[in-house]
Amino acid sequence: xxxxxxxxxxxxxxxxxxxxxxxxxxxxxxxxxxxxxxxxxxxxxxxxxxxxxxxxxxxxxxxxxxxxxxxxxxxxxxxxxxxxxxxxxxxxxxxxxxxxxxxxxxxxxxxxxxxxxxxxxxxxxxxxxxxxxxxxxxxxxxxxxxxxxxxxxxxxxxxxxxxxxxxxxxxxxxxxxxxxxxxxxxxxxxxxxxxxxxxxxxxxxxxxxxxxxxxxxxxxxxxxxxxxxxxxxxxxxxxxxxxxxxxxxxxxxxxxxxxxxxx
Amino acid sequence: xxxxxxxxxxxxxxxxxxxxxxxxxxxxxxxxxxxxxxxxxxxxxxxxxxxxxxxxxxxxxxxxxxxxxxxxxxxxxxxxxxxxxxxxxxxxxxxxxxxxxxxxxxxxxxxxxxxxxxxxxxxxxxxxxxxxxxxxxxxxxxxxxxxxxxxxxxxxxxxxxxxxxxxxxxxxxxxxxxxxxxxxxxxxxxxxxxxxxxxxxxxxxxxxxxxxxxxxxxxxxxxxxxxxxxxxxxxxxxxxxxxxxxxxxxxxxxxxxxxxxxxxxxxxxxxxxxxxxxxxxxxxxxxxxxxxxxxxxxxxx
Numbered sequence: 001x002x003x004x005x006x007x008x009x010x011x012x013x014x015x016x017x018x019x020x021x022x023x024x025x026x027x028x029x030x031x032x033x034x035x036x037x038x039x040x041x042x043x044x045x046x047x048x049x050x051x052x053x054x055x056x057x058x059x060x061x062x063x064x065x066x067x068x069x070x071x072x073x074x075x076x077x078x079x080x081x082x083x084x085x086x087x088x089x090x091x092x093x094x095x096x097x098x099x100x101x102x103x104x105x106x107x108x109x110x111x112x113x114x115x116x117x118x119x120x121x122x123x124x125x126x127x128x129x130x131x132x133x134x135x136x137x138x139x140x141x142x143x144x145x146x147x148x149x150x151x152x153x154x155x156x157x158x159x160x161x162x163x164x165x166x167x168x169x170x171x172x173x174x175x176x177x178x179x180x181x182x183x184x185x186x187x188x189x190x191x192x193x194x195x196x197x198x199x200x201x202x203x204x205x206x207x208x209x210x211x212x213x214x215x216x217x218x219x220x221x222x223x224x225x226x227x228x229x230x231x232x233x234x235x236x237x238x239x240x241x242x243x244x245x246x247x248x249x250x251x252x253x254x255x256x257x258x259x260x261x262x263x
Numbered sequence: 264x265x266x267x268x269x270x271x272x273x274x275x276x277x278x279x280x281x282x283x284x285x286x287x288x289x290x291x292x293x294x295x296x297x298x299x300x301x302x303x304x305x306x307x308x309x310x311x312x313x314x315x316x317x318x319x320x321x322x323x324x325x326x327x328x329x330x331x332x333x334x335x336x337x338x339x340x341x342x343x344x345x346x347x348x349x350x351x352x353x354x355x356x357x358x359x360x361x362x363x364x365x366x367x368x369x370x371x372x373x374x375x376x377x378x379x380x381x382x383x384x385x386x387x388x389x390x391x392x393x394x395x396x397x398x399x400x401x402x403x404x405x406x407x408x409x410x411x412x413x414x415x416x417x418x419x420x421x422x423x424x425x426x427x428x429x430x431x432x433x434x435x436x437x438x439x440x441x442x443x444x445x446x447x448x449x450x451x452x453x454x455x456x457x458x459x460x461x462x463x464x465x466x467x468x469x470x471x472x473x474x475x476x477x478x479x480x481x482x483x484x485x486x487x488x489x490x491x492x493x494x495x496x497x498x499x500x501x502x503x504x505x506x507x508x509x510x511x512x513x514x515x516x517x518x519x520x521x522x523x524x525x526x527x528x529x530x531x532x533x534x535x536x537x538x539x540x541x542x543x544x545x546x547x548x549x550x551x552x553x554x555x556x557x558x559x560x561x562x563x564x
Contacts, residue, residue: 057471075471087465091487100483104473155473 080152384443400459458492
């Protein structure tokens with residue numbers, strides 16, 4: 001499918017006390033099925049806003065959005081979201097957190113045992129079988145984020161939406177989870193939209209990098225196609241001239257053409 | 264990973280000219296010199312010292328309080344001192360459950376009668392107040408609808424409600440329970456509603472993204488998230504209820520700690536009044552403590 005996720009002429013205006021604030025304008029984006037797209041830009045450029053629009057958590061002020069041919073009119077289990085701060089429910093175990101999602105999506109059609117199996121499988125996919133019965137406060141930040149990913153994946157979403165999922169993690173854990181995410185998305189052939197502010201992360205993971213101009217009234221400045229063969233190896237890419245070219249292009253966009261005067 | 268390789272290399276160094284098992288043990292000790300020795304049995308004196316340090320300030324406070332009381336009682340002869348009160352208390356509690364007619368019953372019955380009233384009034388307040396708090400917190404319309412009524416009625420003195428109760432129920436006991444109900448309901452409504460309002464938006468986003476039903480939102484997100492706030496409301500409420508019961512019973516009569524205080528005032532038995540003050544204080548403390556334990560049982564952190 002060439003236009004699995006479609007964003008057409010989307011405009012987002014927030015009503016603030018100081019009057020209307022145009023966050024996004026003229027956003028046009030088509031995402032293929034199975035594609036990994038990164039949204040990158042300086043903070044405040046509206047990349048999270050765009051992700052929330054695709055998630056259906058907020059509705060656009062103007063324009064149209066479709067996912068798999070259906071209009072996006074609100075949040076739904078066909079779009080699994082992984083939040084920046086994991087957003088696990090602290091009173092449920094990892095298993096129960098995932099099970100809650102599974103139950104909602106497959107609860108009507110499937111037996112209790114098959115629902116449990118799905119939850120177990122999702123946690124196994126992110127390598128957390130050993131921590132199933134732990135509560136979120138008993139596990140590390142990286143593990144929490146993996147549970148978040150397992151929860152989103154367990155719903156078998158059409159699109160996986162990641163909002164700076166590794167932003168709050170240390171560099172080593174982040175690298176580890178990026179590698180795991182690459183493996184998982186290769187395995188599940190997921191369509192992924194990921195918000196990030198990390199240039200290396202964007203180049204390493206994406207098929208295309210959507211670079212956004214600074215807000216207010218931000219829009220898509222440029223889209224970079226990353227034609228690196230998969231599976232990608234972090235260490236091999238470190239000396240790959242092509243990788244550095246992509247990296248340079250994104251850095252050039254962010255720090256030369258879209259440099260923020262303040263911050 | 265680095266630690267493992269380091270340990271291995273250390274083990275190799277230690278291995279030279281030594282038996283293998285001894286070598287693997289040796290570097291462990293070298294690697295963690297700061298680690299405490301295995302299971303050190305702390306001497307009894309250390310525990311005693313800690314217990315003393317914890318007990319001395321409150322004990323000192325109590326001793327000072329009783330001393331001050333003794334001093335004041337010596338200056339004013341009507342006020343019985345600690346010794347006299349203690350003797351009276353020992354006598355009183357030697358037979359707490361006697362019955363000599365409707366107006367002369369043991370202190371145990373009086374306490375139980377008060378606790379029963381508080382239990383019923385507070386229980387009904389919880390049954391009404393907590394669900395109401397949830398609805399007010401969840402639906403903004405309801406919140407704005409009830410806000411002026413709550414602000415208007417909440418500061419009213421509990422005893423101002425007593426005549427209304429007497430008028431409606433035409434009996435003293437239900438009127439006292441009504442006063443407990445109406446004065447202890449507010450903290451539960453307000454704290455529960457605030458708790459619902461303060462739920463991190465992340466949790467509600469999860470609910471939205473997972474498309475949870477209103478029932479699931481309630482059982483899996485709202486209720487557990489609000490529970491700590493709710494328990495605070497319950498604790499404040501039971502405090503208010505116990506505070507109010509003494510006053511309400513003074514006015515309504517019958518059996519109960521409040522009535523008993525008034526009765527002893529009429530008998531000019533000041534020792535008993537002081538004992539009643541201590542009883543009210545201790546029972547209130549126990550109620551509060553029981554609820555703190557309950558809250559701890561339900562906290563998820």
